[in-house]
Amino acid sequence: MVIVEEISKQQLKGELSPSLLGLKRLKHLDLSCNDFGSIQVPEFIGSLGNLRYLNLSSSGFSGIIPPQLGNISQLHTLCLGSFQDDVWGERTSVVNMEWLSNLRLLRHLDMSNVNISKAMDWFQVINTLPSLAELYLSYSNLLDAHPHVPSLNITSLTLLDLSDNEFIDHSLVPQWIWLHVSRNTFINSSLVLKELSSGSGSNLISLDISFCDISSTALDSLHNLTSLLSLDLSSNLLTNIIPKSLGNFCNLRDVDLSSNVFENISLTSLLESFLECKSPHLQSLSISESGLSGHLPNQLGQLMHMKHLDLSINQISGTIPDSIRLLSFLRTSNLPGNQISGPIPLWIGGFSLLEVLDLSVNHLNGSLPDSIGRLSLLKRLFLSYNQFNGSLPNSLGQLSKLEELRFSSNFLTGVVTETHLVKLVHLKVLLGDGNNLILRPRLANWIPPFQLQRLYLNSWNARYVKTVGCPYKATTLELLDLSSNRFGGKLPDILNGSILKVLDLSGNIFVGSLHHLLCSDGVKTKEMFNLGNNSLSGVIPECWEKWQSLSVLNLEYNNFSGGFPRSLSHVRNLQSLSMRGNKLEGKLPASLMNLTNLMILDLSGNELAGCIPSWVGTKVSSLVLLNLRSNKFVGKIPHEGHEYMYNTILKLMRLLDLSNNKLVGHIPSELTTLIELKSLNLSRNHLTGRIPEKIGDLKELESFDLSLNKLSGELPMSLSSLHSLSNFNVSYNNLRNHLTGRIPEKIGDLKELESFDLSLNKLSGELPMSLSSLHSLSNFNVSYNNLSEPCSRVETPDADQEEDDGSHGVDWGLIISVLSGFIAGFWVVLVPLIVSRSWRIAYFRFLSELGYMVYDVTNKIFSM
Known part of the structure; x- marks a missing residue:
């Protein structure tokens, strides 16, 4: 019995064969993420009457969606949309949506990036779908949701995505739990928020109104949305301190205020309204790229449920306060691009759940604490472009979950041995350039435990390529930078059998010809090739026809x-x-x-x-x-x-x-x-x-x-x-x-x-x-x-x-x-x-x- 046919993400091309109709009992058909070359959705799919799940999204279909799909009356999930970046050529469209009214069991409908501007009956048809819970109509060329949106009367609808359309008027909003209307240009943003907050808007759980030119004066209208759990106001025109009325949002879990214009406003002032709650439940806070100033406030420690904190690319200064150690549930901490100074506190190892720590591009100094090695779940550690000194702690080698390690452009010194890397079995990216480190494994035949994708070891005072162990031969390596070291002799055989796209061996003392490196068998996939500032000689070989991607x-x-x-x-x-x-x-x-x-x-x-x-x-x-x-x-x-x-x-x-x-x-x-x-x-x-x-x-x-x-x-x-x-x-x-x-x-x-x-x-x-x-x-x-x-x-x-x-x-x-x-x-x-x-x-x-x-x-x- 065939119940599921899932051939998504296979980059299938050509036309779909009607032989699929032979699968009489097919219930689940997923053709998403393929490339069918702008063909029309085949009409015969409408004859697969037992389907419960049909996904045709992001597969290069174009033309009018056939109304025969309305014959699949047992459908629970219908995905016809695509991501904006996946759209090429002609988009799919509909002239009317009457055929949807036959899908009485439909719960999930995604028509993102489908042009429905000619389907004037879309709101009437949606009203006939009593089981519909999630509706995605982003990038659908809707010109105005008013007066159609308030006429929808679907008690089961919990999520509505109307983002990235062409609304210019305010839209009345009924009692949906999730509402996504980002990237529209409302003439009167204050009126939009006022109508959201009135009446049944108090039931709203999630609101995404990013990229809508919302100003600070409009936020006073949000005082009645006391059931909100998620609020996204990013990429708007907010300039002032968030009003104290937001203090009623004691149920808020996720808040995104990134990419606004909080110039000369301190983080302390901005958070004051949120901290009015006796027991704030905030779990995710993002205020990146917003011009925030001042210090990291001690009050951050009151947000004890915090899991994700993003304050990147602001003008926050001062040291890391001790109160942050109270955020024991923290999983990601993104603080790059600020002016934070002082050392990394010794208690950093207490964040047992931390997966991402980004402190790059700050003014942090001192030595790296050995307690970093206790962050057993850490996947990404970014410390580049600071003023750290001393040697790398041996405990770094204990971070067995680590995937990316970056500590470029500091003042780190000393010898790096296999101890620093011993358990980094999942490491994919290692960026350690711009320091004064020396790579010197104790074991002559040491082989790194990881398969890297990117490796930057320029200016590491290494003398022999074999000193780097074998990372340059890793079959997964895409970028290798061994520049400004003291590698000498003939160029190593790095290219054969590799998938390297970027190779930088400049600033060394390699000698000899290029012939064996350039003219070896096989087509080269390299995109960047840097052998500058060496002592290579001879005639430049005539075999560049193999380097089409350079x-x-x-x-x-x-x-x-x-x-x-x-x-x-x-x-x-x-x-x-x-x-x-x-x-x-x-x-x-x-x-x-x-x-x-x-x-x-x-x-x-x-x-x-x-x-x-x-x-x-x-x-x-x-x-x-x-x-x-x-x-x-x-x-x-x-x-x-x-x-x-x-x-x-x-x-x-x-x-x-x-x-x-x-x-x-x-x-x-x-x-x-x-x-x-x-x-x-x-x-x-x-x-x-x-x-x-x-x-x-x-x-x-x-x-x-x-x-x-x-x-x-x-x-x-x-x-x-x-x-x-x-x-x-x-x-x-x-x-x-x-x-x-x-x-x-x-x-x-x-x-x-x-x-x-x-x-x-x-x-x-x-x-x-x-x-x-x-x-x-x-x-x-x-x-x-x-x-x-x-x-x-x-x-x-x-x-x-x-x-x-x-x-x-x-x-x-x-x-x-x-x-x-x-x-x-x-x-x-x-x-x-x-x-x-x-x-x-x-x-x-x-x-x-x-x-x-x-x-x-x-x-x-x-x-x-």
Whole structure:
């Protein structure tokens, strides 16, 4: 006898066969979480008359739901909805819902993400279902629940989900026990809450009205909801202290006030209303990301039934009060992203039920207490980005339930042995980078007891890969970071048989060729590959066609030679490529134009030659950062016939560095259309002509270096429009710069200017009075001009330093290395780097200072 047919989550494709009708006694059919490719729900399913349970949710169905489903009169559960993230292509819909009225036994109906906007009879049909207990109509394109919702008269209905619709009017609410109306835009939120609280609203047990623009003044209406057990007011516009009327909510178990705007309000004040109850029953409290300030109050200890506490990402300061030890039922404690200081109390081991402890990104200090080892149920321990010192307690090795352990970026020292890891059999994630620890197992053949998914052990002073035991060979490992250690010798055979997606071995002393690692059999699934800052050598192998999934590749600062690998063009998903600081030579192969997703390209500090190919802009159209500094490129900067490239394709460009090459010709005026450009460096070339008059169109420009060229003409007046400019250098380009005229009077409008170098030109006149308004200016050099104001003598550079090899100071390697550190959340890392001013300012300041070392200034001056 076939009673149950459950083939969910199998990613089935294609069409459903009518052969299912042969299962005459089928009562339970679950086809959820598959991919049927936007086919319509088959009509023949309506002939499976014995079904009690039918689940077709999140399976890629589309079109009109067949009314034949109304023939399954024995149904108790009908799931036709989907999660919002699962919707692709055309959604399912209904024209009318009359067929539902035949399902008199229906208890659970889920039509989330089903478009029912044309079914004007939905509320009338629902009224005919006397057994219905749970109704889910979220994301259903309902425009207004009023006046339909109050006309529902179903005594059995206990849960109604109308969230994420398009309600703009208030909705009268009958006596349902659970009500979910989040993500609607009510015109009058006060009226909504008032009607909820009146009449039968006092029976309401669970209320989710998050994301509804509820203001603090509307909360006074909630005083009559004395039966509430769960209240979600997250992601609203609450700004003030919760009114004391909420003190009537002595039955509350779960409260979520996260993502509101409690600026300058202390946690003590906010909790005052809840603490009015003589015996509060609160079990879950979340007030994350709400701007809370003040200390953790002693009164927290009164919430003795608390199981889940989330106060993450606020401005809470002070130490952890002793009263918290009274929360003996605590299971999760999330306090990251605050300013909590002091040590972790010794009594922390008393939380025998604790499963999650997150204290990361605070100001906690002192040594980690040995009592942590008594948290026998702990699954996740996050301690990163604090100021902990001392050694790791041996008791950590006793946390047999632990799945994630993170203690990155502290001041921990000492030796880590197998004792610290001995019972961590369930450990999946280990992040311990940014400390001063040494991994040194006592047993030479020690094998870790866990199968990790992510391992960060950078800067652990490890010398041999075998010292790490065998975690890098774990078949479950997806991310491995062994950077900045002292691993040496040939690269280990890490890739074969692994599912690694991210591998970072940078900052070690590996030697030899890449061939055995890159060209082994099988397709590679890696997404991020970082071997920068080693001593690898030889020609980069031509077997990149196996690396189709690669997004980030960093081979910078090694000793690779030969030509640029042509087969790299097969890596179509590549987004970041750095090969700076090697000995690559020859021309850039035209096949690289296939890398259309490339956003970051850094080939600086090599021996690449020839002209800069125009396809760098026309084909590789996603470039945000381009660094070709310190090569042997010749010819002009591509511009003739490429106006479209500058005006449209390169609009995303933020940083452009073509310095220290042998480029000639004038500065293309088309460069002034790169309106998002923040840093432009064309120094140390042989450029001639004038600075483009429209340079003032680059409103976002912060660093601008044209030094060591052969430019002439006057400074364009539009320079005063560069209000974001911090560093400007047009000094002695090969000591043959002939910039003339006066310094623009409005130069004082550049309020952000920090470094200003016009030295070794032929500027005349007086210094503009507006210079006195540049309060941020820290480096000002106008020496060796024809100005009438006195100026100081320029410092004489070292004659023997003739080239910038990119090996000193702040450089692009830091940028690319940081960027290449994480493939997951690529833009989370990329955007701050591009937006940040500090490193760009330091970078260009470094280059301008280095320029003075290029030639013997004294001799050149006398030759002018």
